Amino acid sequence: MSYCDTCVVRNRAxxxxxxxxxxxxxxxxxRRRMLEPGDSLxxxxxxxxxxxxxxxxxxxxxxxxxxxxxxIVGVVYPAxxxxxxxxxxxxxxxxxxxxxxxxxxxxxxxxxxxxxxxGLEHKLLQRTLAELDRTRRWxxxxxxxxxxxxxxxxxxxxxxxxxxxxxxxxxVTIALPFSRQQVxxxxxxxxxxxxxxxTKLKKEGVIDLPSRREVVILNRTALEDRxx
Amino acid sequence: MSYCDTCVVRNRAxxxxxxxxxxxxxxxxxRRRMLEPGDSLxxxxxxxxxxxxxxxxxxxxxxxxxxxxxxIVGVVYPAxxxxxxxxxxxxxxxxxxxxxxxxxxxxxxxxxxxxxxxGLEHKLLQRTLAELDRTRRWxxxxxxxxxxxxxxxxxxxxxxxxxxxxxxxxxVTIALPFSRQQVxxxxxxxxxxxxxxxTKLKKEGVIDLPSRREVVILNRTALEDRxx
DNA sequence: CGGCTAATTGATGTGCGTCAACGCTCGTGG
DNA sequence: CCACGAGCGTTGACGCACATCAATTAGCCG
Numbered sequence: 375m376s377y378c379d380t381c382v383v384r385n386r387a388x389x390x391x392x393x394x395x396x397x398x399x400x401x402x403x404x405r406r407r408m409l410e411p412g413d414s415l416x417x418x419x420x421x422x423x424x425x426x427x428x429x430x431x432x433x434x435x436x437x438x439x440x441x442x443x444x445x446i447v448g449v450v451y452p453a454x455x456x457x458x459x460x461x462x463x464x465x466x467x468x469x470x471x472x473x474x475x476x477x478x479x480x481x482x483x484x485x486x487x488x489x490x491x492x493g494l495e496h497k498l499l500q501r502t503l504a505e506l507d508r509t510r511r512w513x514x515x516x517x518x519x520x521x522x523x524x525x526x527x528x529x530x531x532x533x534x535x536x537x538x539x540x541x542x543x544x545x546v547t548i549a550l551p552f553s554r555q556q557v558x559x560x561x562x563x564x565x566x567x568x569x570x571x572x573t574k575l576k577k578e579g580v581i582d583l584p585s586r587r588e589v590v591i592l593n594r595t596a597l598e599d600r601x602x
Numbered sequence: 603m604s605y606c607d608t609c610v611v612r613n614r615a616x617x618x619x620x621x622x623x624x625x626x627x628x629x630x631x632x633r634r635r636m637l638e639p640g641d642s643l644x645x646x647x648x649x650x651x652x653x654x655x656x657x658x659x660x661x662x663x664x665x666x667x668x669x670x671x672x673x674i675v676g677v678v679y680p681a682x683x684x685x686x687x688x689x690x691x692x693x694x695x696x697x698x699x700x701x702x703x704x705x706x707x708x709x710x711x712x713x714x715x716x717x718x719x720x721g722l723e724h725k726l727l728q729r730t731l732a733e734l735d736r737t738r739r740w741x742x743x744x745x746x747x748x749x750x751x752x753x754x755x756x757x758x759x760x761x762x763x764x765x766x767x768x769x770x771x772x773x774v775t776i777a778l779p780f781s782r783q784q785v786x787x788x789x790x791x792x793x794x795x796x797x798x799x800x801t802k803l804k805k806e807g808v809i810d811l812p813s814r815r816e817v818v819i820l821n822r823t824a825l826e827d828r829x830x
Numbered sequence: 831c832g833g834c835t836a837a838t839t840g841a842t843g844t845g846c847g848t849c850a851a852c853g854c855t856c857g858t859g860g
Numbered sequence: 861c862c863a864c865g866a867g868c869g870t871t872g873a874c875g876c877a878c879a880t881c882a883a884t885t886a887g888c889c890g
Contacts, residue, residue, distance in 0.1 A: 517790025
């Protein structure tokens, strides 16, 4: 009996490429780990010793300059893959934003396992290609969009990732996994600018802000218009 | 006798994973194509019908907003891979910056071939992971660095990619494959700001600008200091 | 030499950062 | 149960880095 049998991301994570026997073998080299918000799994510049699948929760990938400026370079959700296989060092930290559960592997073990299971590598390749596409589209936001467009695009992205499919075009409430500072670090802005843009959208009736961590999207079309 | 036998990137591109027979088969489904500066191989939003290896030259990957702002999201060099396998649409244009030669494949053909050659997929995975790392580091530049730091980082990157290894720490001349506008599109700046930063570095004796497309790095340490 | 485009340089404007004060929320302990 | 404090978020006043607009110059090809 393995953890994998009851894993909620069994069919969505890269593990979906494996049959029962292979999964048994993978299970032997992995272990579960719980993280509290703020806990880091990997530090920037570390030797790449761990890789993992996200089972539950949201985590950020981030880098910074020596003088303390930070940029969040990726956000991972359940079924996403974390870490740098086939490489010596990790170029960004991985930190939990919410309570999270991950399925970790020693990188060496995982590399060896992957080398013998092309199906797994194929899934990982697909995931990596999709992530690269997503990351590149975010570059357009960072390089060329103004604060209003950044916030609007960010909120649209949140709806896409956290909204339920049945929501259709109705109003949606999002539970943000980010503090204001973290939103700023995703968008390349300051906390004050983020705050001002939020209240501006609220005054214009596009969103509502019932609490610090909640955003209600009242008018999705208006948001799209502002996303640039 | 196949093209591949004389291919200058034979041992550096993902094809390095293949033996002679396999290469023969790959050669059958690919063909060479020459591009002039400005020629596009793939357009943003197109169905993903082509993938390719770069044999010679430099190409840009770019996206833009509806109102014409552009962001260069990647630059590819000889031996790099272009295009989106295993996916339906392409999210960015691919355009030659210099004269270029590429080895193109119909995406469907390539997908099928790759599925039967795990070694090839492994190379592609490694390349994609490295590119994702590189892209994410560029996000720090776009989101958090000021104009001076952006230009310095850009020039350091150019030295790394275009400089010869034997240069050591001596002064290096770089033949930029970019116009000023394209430099601006890489860095998320305007052409005027790029120009002013270049002349500022020149006045300070860090670089020299013998012609429009050439930059001489006179003081690499000073450049590093400015890269943030 | 003339004409065309790219690049530079200058003058002015503004969006967002910076600095500072204030307010809200929630947890803790008297 | 309320007082208090600590942290996060909001709001305001101000300044600056970079964008914008405009004019000039440099490089390049006939």
